[in-house]
Amino acid sequence: MADTKKLMLRALAGETLPVPPIWMMRQAGRYLPEYRATRAQAGDFLSLCYNPELAAEVTLQPIRRYGFDAAILFADILLLPQALGADLWFVTGEGPRLSTITTPDELAKLKPVEAIHDTLNPIYETVRILSRELPKETTLIGFAGAPWTVATYMIAGRGTPDQGPAHQLIAEDRATFEGLLDRLTEGTIDYLSKQIEAGAEVVKLFDSWAGSLKGADFDRYALEPAKRIIAALKSRHPDTPVIAFPREAGERYVGFAKATGADCVALDNSVSPEWAAEHVQVDGCVQGNLASSHMVTGGQALVDETRHIVQAFSKGPHIFNLGHGITPDADPANVQLMIDTVRGG
Numbered sequence: 103m104a105d106t107k108k109l110m111l112r113a114l115a116g117e118t119l120p121v122p123p124i125w126m127m128r129q130a131g132r133y134l135p136e137y138r139a140t141r142a143q144a145g146d147f148l149s150l151c152y153n154p155e156l157a158a159e160v161t162l163q164p165i166r167r168y169g170f171d172a173a174i175l176f177a178d179i180l181l182l183p184q185a186l187g188a189d190l191w192f193v194t195g196e197g198p199r200l201s202t203i204t205t206p207d208e209l210a211k212l213k214p215v216e217a218i219h220d221t222l223n224p225i226y227e228t229v230r231i232l233s234r235e236l237p238k239e240t241t242l243i244g245f246a247g248a249p250w251t252v253a254t255y256m257i258a259g260r261g262t263p264d265q266g267p268a269h270q271l272i273a274e275d276r277a278t279f280e281g282l283l284d285r286l287t288e289g290t291i292d293y294l295s296k297q298i299e300a301g302a303e304v305v306k307l308f309d310s311w312a313g314s315l316k317g318a319d320f321d322r323y324a325l326e327p328a329k330r331i332i333a334a335l336k337s338r339h340p341d342t343p344v345i346a347f348p349r350e351a352g353e354r355y356v357g358f359a360k361a362t363g364a365d366c367v368a369l370d371n372s373v374s375p376e377w378a379a380e381h382v383q384v385d386g387c388v389q390g391n392l393a394s395s396h397m398v399t400g401g402q403a404l405v406d407e408t409r410h411i412v413q414a415f416s417k418g419p420h421i422f423n424l425g426h427g428i429t430p431d432a433d434p435a436n437v438q439l440m441i442d443t444v445r446g447g
């Protein structure tokens with residue numbers, strides 16, 4: 103009974119729908135006054151992530167306000183490094199800071215994968231609350247960072263514009279780099295499995311910095327770990343769809359779903375929807391890819407570009423989304439305009 107299934111799950115199963123399901127990266131975030139209020143109540147960002155009641159509340163806020171087709175668990179990709187024993191804190195206005203892993207000794211001090219759940223249990227509790235409280239038509243998405251992207255933060259101890267420290271470690275001590283990547287790959291499999299067991303219906307792998315890997319390094323450090331994670335998840339949870347997001351992969355988006363086993367590839371807005379329909383959507387569902395700047399600027403340009411993307415992907419399975427997360431300076435009214443345009447034509 104395909105049409106009793108949630109819209110998101112139908113698109114992920116490869117169905118071409120008259121109106122694509124829609125959700126938004128970072129849909130629970132600082133552009134929403136209700137998010138800012140709950141975050142203030144929690145004290146800080148990490149306290150919010152580890153408070154199941156409040157994390158579920160901020161996950162639900164954009165669903166109540168806009169009726170998105172999917173809710174994404176409120177957490178962060180850097181909780182896994184913390185669960186592996188890295189120190190993690192957020193500097194207001196600047197972003198994350200972590201203790202660094204660049205030597206064999208530091209790698210050896212990380213906790214074994216079995217230990218991650220001690221830290222991550224509250225996240226699974228958030229998933230359980232959400233699977234009880236979400237409207238029946240809303241799909242719950244769990245997520246993790248892809249090993250390469252998470253490793254770039256662990257190696258540099260912060261976000262970097264070019265992932266220089268991680269590339270430097272590859273050049274100078276490939277064994278330590280690969281040891282870290284392996285640990286993250288194993289940890290990600292267990293972390294996502296537990297999210298699925300707690301009620302996540304779809305999982306997404308965020309490889310935000312995949313675009314800085316070129317040639318054989320892209321295969322080894324973006325494609326291979328995704329393939330390993332997806333194969334392990336499929337063997338444990340064959341019916342749970344996986345969305346892969348190798349951001350800024352450019353031409354390497356082509357064939358990524360087939361090579362990794364992903365059910366859907368999420369596209370950033372540096373690729374044109376016509377090109378992606380022809381070269382990526384031929385293999386199955388795609389997600390994307392409106393520039394998040396439209397959520398700041400709005401107006402006719404937002405409407406035109408939204409229609410353009412819907413039209414370009416209309417001949418195959420498509421989930422409407424932004425090309426990257428919505429930014430804190432976005433206007434909540436523009437989000438409504440995007441949704442009305444997708445659903446109303």
Ligand code: CP3
Nearest residue numbers: 127128129130131147174175176177178179197308310427
């Ligand atoms: O999409 C969602 O709404 C779900 C929750 C979610 C967050 N982070 C919440 C968050 C998800 C899926 C992420 C993923 C994430 N986190 C990524 C990959 C996606 C991407 O954006 O490229 C990365 C690289 C991170 C690491 C991270 N977390 C950074 C670099 C920052 C600081 C930058 C910023 O936007 O402030 C965060 C903090 C963060 N994660 C916030 C939120 C809502 C803002 C924290 C706050 O409330 O102050």
